[in-house]
Amino acid sequence: MKSGWRMRGRLRRLWSIAAGALLIATWVSGATAGQGDDLFEQGNQAYAKGNDDEAISCYQKAIQEAGYSAPLLYNMANAYYRKKDVGRAILNYKRALYLDPGNGDIQANLALARKDAGQVSGPSPLWRRPFDILNVNGWAWMLSGTFGVFSLMILLRGIRPAGFQKRGFRVVMTAAVLLLLTGGVGVTLHIGNLGRGVVTGDHAQLRVSPFDSAASSTPIEDGRIVRMAGTYRDYVWVRGEDGRSGWIKKDAVEPVIPAGKDDLTSG
Amino acid sequence: MKRDRCLDAARALPWKQILIVGTCFLFTAWALVIFAETAHGKSGAGEISATVEPREIRVGEAAVLSVHISGESAGRPSIPEVDGLRLVPIGQSSQYQSNNGRVSQIVSYLFQVEPQHEGDFTLPPVTATVNGQVRTSEPLRLSVSGSTGGGAYAKPSANLPPPAAHAPGGREVSRLSASEANQRAFLRVTPLKFQAYVGERVPVEIQAFFRQGLQASLNSFPMFQGEAFACQELSRKPEQTEQILDGIPYTVLTWRTAMSGIKEGNYPVSAALNATLMVPQTSRRQHPFERGFFDDDFFDRFFSSTREEPVRMTSVPKEMRVLPLPTSGRPKDFSGAVGQFSLSADAIPRDGMVGDPITLKITIAGTGNFDRVSCPDLATSKDWRTYTPTDVFKPSDSAGYEGEKSFERAIIPLSAAIDEVPPLDFSYFDTAKETYITLQTQPIRLRIAPDARQVQAPASGYPGKTPALPGAAVASESRREPGGLAPIHMGLGPVTARLTPIFENPWFMGAQGIPLGALLVGLFMGRRNQQRANNPSLLRKMEARERISRSLQEMDQAIAGHNGEGFFAACRRGAQERLGELWGQVPESITLADVKEKLKGTGEGIRQVLENADAAAYAGRTFSQEELRDFRELVARGLKALEN
Numbered sequence: 001m002k003s004g005w006r007m008r009g010r011l012r013r014l015w016s017i018a019a020g021a022l023l024i025a026t027w028v029s030g031a032t033a034g035q036g037d038d039l040f041e042q043g044n045q046a047y048a049k050g051n052d053d054e055a056i057s058c059y060q061k062a063i064q065e066a067g068y069s070a071p072l073l074y075n076m077a078n079a080y081y082r083k084k085d086v087g088r089a090i091l092n093y094k095r096a097l098y099l100d101p102g103n104g105d106i107q108a109n110l111a112l113a114r115k116d117a118g119q120v121s122g123p124s125p126l127w128r129r130p131f132d133i134l135n136v137n138g139w140a141w142m143l144s145g146t147f148g149v150f151s152l153m154i155l156l157r158g159i160r161p162a163g164f165q166k167r168g169f170r171v172v173m174t175a176a177v178l179l180l181l182t183g184g185v186g187v188t189l190h191i192g193n194l195g196r197g198v199v200t201g202d203h204a205q206l207r208v209s210p211f212d213s214a215a216s217s218t219p220i221e222d223g224r225i226v227r228m229a230g231t232y233r234d235y236v237w238v239r240g241e242d243g244r245s246g247w248i249k250k251d252a253v254e255p256v257i258p259a260g261k262d263d264l265t266s267g
Numbered sequence: 268m269k270r271d272r273c274l275d276a277a278r279a280l281p282w283k284q285i286l287i288v289g290t291c292f293l294f295t296a297w298a299l300v301i302f303a304e305t306a307h308g309k310s311g312a313g314e315i316s317a318t319v320e321p322r323e324i325r326v327g328e329a330a331v332l333s334v335h336i337s338g339e340s341a342g343r344p345s346i347p348e349v350d351g352l353r354l355v356p357i358g359q360s361s362q363y364q365s366n367n368g369r370v371s372q373i374v375s376y377l378f379q380v381e382p383q384h385e386g387d388f389t390l391p392p393v394t395a396t397v398n399g400q401v402r403t404s405e406p407l408r409l410s411v412s413g414s415t416g417g418g419a420y421a422k423p424s425a426n427l428p429p430p431a432a433h434a435p436g437g438r439e440v441s442r443l444s445a446s447e448a449n450q451r452a453f454l455r456v457t458p459l460k461f462q463a464y465v466g467e468r469v470p471v472e473i474q475a476f477f478r479q480g481l482q483a484s485l486n487s488f489p490m491f492q493g494e495a496f497a498c499q500e501l502s503r504k505p506e507q508t509e510q511i512l513d514g515i516p517y518t519v520l521t522w523r524t525a526m527s528g529i530k531e532g533n534y535p536v537s538a539a540l541n542a543t544l545m546v547p548q549t550s551r552r553q554h555p556f557e558r559g560f561f562d563d564d565f566f567d568r569f570f571s572s573t574r575e576e577p578v579r580m581t582s583v584p585k586e587m588r589v590l591p592l593p594t595s596g597r598p599k600d601f602s603g604a605v606g607q608f609s610l611s612a613d614a615i616p617r618d619g620m621v622g623d624p625i626t627l628k629i630t631i632a633g634t635g636n637f638d639r640v641s642c643p644d645l646a647t648s649k650d651w652r653t654y655t656p657t658d659v660f661k662p663s664d665s666a667g668y669e670g671e672k673s674f675e676r677a678i679i680p681l682s683a684a685i686d687e688v689p690p691l692d693f694s695y696f697d698t699a700k701e702t703y704i705t706l707q708t709q710p711i712r713l714r715i716a717p718d719a720r721q722v723q724a725p726a727s728g729y730p731g732k733t734p735a736l737p738g739a740a741v742a743s744e745s746r747r748e749p750g751g752l753a754p755i756h757m758g759l760g761p762v763t764a765r766l767t768p769i770f771e772n773p774w775f776m777g778a779q780g781i782p783l784g785a786l787l788v789g790l791f792m793g794r795r796n797q798q799r800a801n802n803p804s805l806l807r808k809m810e811a812r813e814r815i816s817r818s819l820q821e822m823d824q825a826i827a828g829h830n831g832e833g834f835f836a837a838c839r840r841g842a843q844e845r846l847g848e849l850w851g852q853v854p855e856s857i858t859l860a861d862v863k864e865k866l867k868g869t870g871e872g873i874r875q876v877l878e879n880a881d882a883a884a885y886a887g888r889t890f891s892q893e894e895l896r897d898f899r900e901l902v903a904r905g906l907k908a909l910e911n
Contacts, residue, residue: 068763068765071759078755095766118679158788158792158796212396242657
């Protein structure tokens with residue numbers, strides 16, 4: 001009897017600690033989000049007044065405080081675009097589109113910026129549009145959830161075969177397989193951003209080897225989207241959409257998906 | 268006691284091996300430290316020097332500024348601008364030096380210095396980052412006197428020496444010269460021709476000859492001597508062949524490159540190469556006779572040792588005449604291209620709207636100095652927005668003398684009145700015709716329509732999911748900013764701390780192990796169920812085992828409830844199940860008579876219990892709990908024995 005009381009007391013204490021921790025976490029995240037909201041709002045006001053540098057500074061601080069969001073990156077890209085910094089505009093449109101692939105405004109402004117940089121780009125093909133409903137994380141969660149349901153059904157059928165011989169089971173399993181395939185295609189289509197980068201350095205040069213003294217093979221324009229494959233000291237090996245490849249200075253190209261908030265140098 | 272144990276343990280250690288391994292470790296660490304220090308010392312070195320030649324020129328003539336940078340990691344030099352002087356880059360060459368087996372590079376940047384007026388000029392120090400440190404050269408002086416009466420380029424000098432005399436076609440006859448005949452190794456430099464214009468690229472072959480059987484190692488790449496020529500970078504892997512010259516077999520290393528003269532005049536062409544020869548040393552044996560038993564080549568090689576002999580192989584200088592480019596008839600768009608070229612152009616796409624980018628592809632093919640071939644400009648660029656072109660050179664030969672240079676320039680038509688890409692001009696100096704040639708492309712017809720996006724909603728091609736502003740479903744023209752930019756979004760939206768995809772999170776990937784494990788377990792169990800379903804005897808066996816287990820439970824319950832009748836009924840059922848499975852009979856049809864007849868030995872306990880069951884049922888005999896427990900043990904043991 002006594003041990004029962006003691007057990008209940010321990011449980012009550014555990015619940016209190018957990019609830020307290022949850023409250024603190026909610027308060028901290030709320031406060032951070034609040035700071036981010038304020039900075040985002042300040043950035044919007046600066047943008048509306050035509051003060052693009054201040055707007056960019058506010059947006060960057062908002063990212064440092066709260067994190068990334070598609071509207072935040074999109075607004076920052078607009079400010080860069082108005083500043084005629086097409087490279088960073090394209091970079092941030094790409095990042096915004098990575099978070100919200102189906103957003104028409106982001107797609108339109110990205111196409112506009114790319115056109116201004118002399119790059120040909122059209123709207124995404126019709127077949128691809130359904131896959132723009134979710135971003136890569138959305139598809140990954142969907143894939144994971146469907147895989148969980150699929151595995152659970154297989155497990156339950158293994159435990160109680162008699163209960164899972166019916167038509168309903170087959171329908172659920174067929175639907176799960178279709179969702180798995182769709183999720184797989186969704187992830188594959190959006191995963192392409194992983195190794196991508198955007199040239200943000202003016203007068204960047206592609207070099208034949210990763211040394212300062214190496215001969216320059218060709219210039220590469222600001223705003224070019226490249227695939228980054230391999231680094232050596234201060235150089236990254238890149239291949240452009242037009243097939244040109246070579247070594248470029250690390251500070252002249254920025255990855256579409258930075259490793260973390262700390263990596264946010266200019267974007 | 269404890270001390271003794273410690274001493275024993277210490278004695279048991281393999282001290283000899285530990286000593287050897289420790290010494291090796293210390294020696295390796297020491298070697299690494301020494302190596303690192305040496306490397307650091309070397310990498311710290313690095314120099315920059317600059318020269319200008321000649322130091323006195325006239326207006327209309329040109330001098331050459333040479334900047335030499337040595338070091339492992341050297342950046343491009345920063346050339347300061349000088350009022351009244353025009354510095355045009357004319358080439359870059361690399362040389363390699365070897366010092367104690369460590370190869371370092373010397374990069375030379377050459378600039379043509381063209382004065383715009385007379386006077387004394389000071390070229391400020393040239394700076395470059397070498398091995399992470401900023402290095403500065405000495406300032407240089409250049410004196411420019413009055414005009415020669417020519418234009419920006421120098422006229423041929425009246426007292427220019429006559430062209431050097433060489434074999435027809437420029438190629439050397441494959442015979443040994445007097446200076447080569449008595450050498451174990453020598454170097455040859457063979458330009459394709461011995462008269463060229465300034466900037467004209469001349470293919471040149473550098474050959475290193477080593478007598479066969481002689482071992483050699485190269486300490487450097489061939490280096491051109493003098494500063495009158497710019498040379499392409501040599502390939503790191505020369506072609507290796509064998510040649511017989513005057514009956515002597517040689518191993519020949521060949522580098523093919525191209526050189527170009529950078530100033531007019533007669534200059535020697537020669538190169539040098541550092542190598543180490545392994546020279547065999549024959550033992551000097553004294554024989555009483557003129558030729559002894561061991562006086563044989565085989566024994567000479569067998570008994571001989573080799574010594575290393577560092578040599579600097581220098582080719583016999585050959586004079587080359589460098590002619591200046593004529594000033595008369597020089598087109599305005601001449602960029603310094605010398606050789607023979609062809610020009611073609613195409614535009615993709617040819618149909619579009621005002622504001623749509625068009626890719627203009629221009630190809631210049633032929634032979635010559637492609638580094639001076641630049642992209643032709645659009646003649647009427649006010650109707651176009653043009654972008655910096657990109658270029659790719661595809662050489663057809665290893666020297667980069669022959670090939671194709673392709674340019675891609677994005678152009679945007681700014682007016683619907685445009686109906687063609689105007690002709691493009693490219694000028695070069697033709698070395699065969701000895702005159703300037705201007706090539707022109709045909710106009711490329713285009714169909715440019717007015718910008719339809721000025722009328723339609725610009726974002727109609729991009730169906731929006733997230734409204735930019737509350738209440739707006741799709742970006743519309745009325746919301747657009749000047750310049751066609753869709754407006755900013757007002758809500759911060761969902762925020763994420765990182766952009767890295769969720770599947771790069773180890774927790775997420777680790778959590779996938781749970782459904783994966785469930786899937787594997789489910790598949791295993793499903794397969795087992797399938798196997799059972801396909802094997803009726805196995806299924807019967809399992810069913811029987813289940814019923815027997817149930818009978819044993821009923822026996823326990825009957826013992827606990829002093830229910831003898833129930834106990835023996837459960838005993839009978841259990842025994843019938845096991846025997847039915849064993850004999851392939853219906854369990855209910857098995858009687859005590861069958862048991863007595865068929866069951867011998869192993870089933871003795873079961874038979875005994877079944878007899879007592881009959882006695883209880885028909886003679887009304889009763890049994891205590893202890894006796895029932897004994898019967899249960901007998902039955903359980905008997906059933907177990909029958910199972911095996």
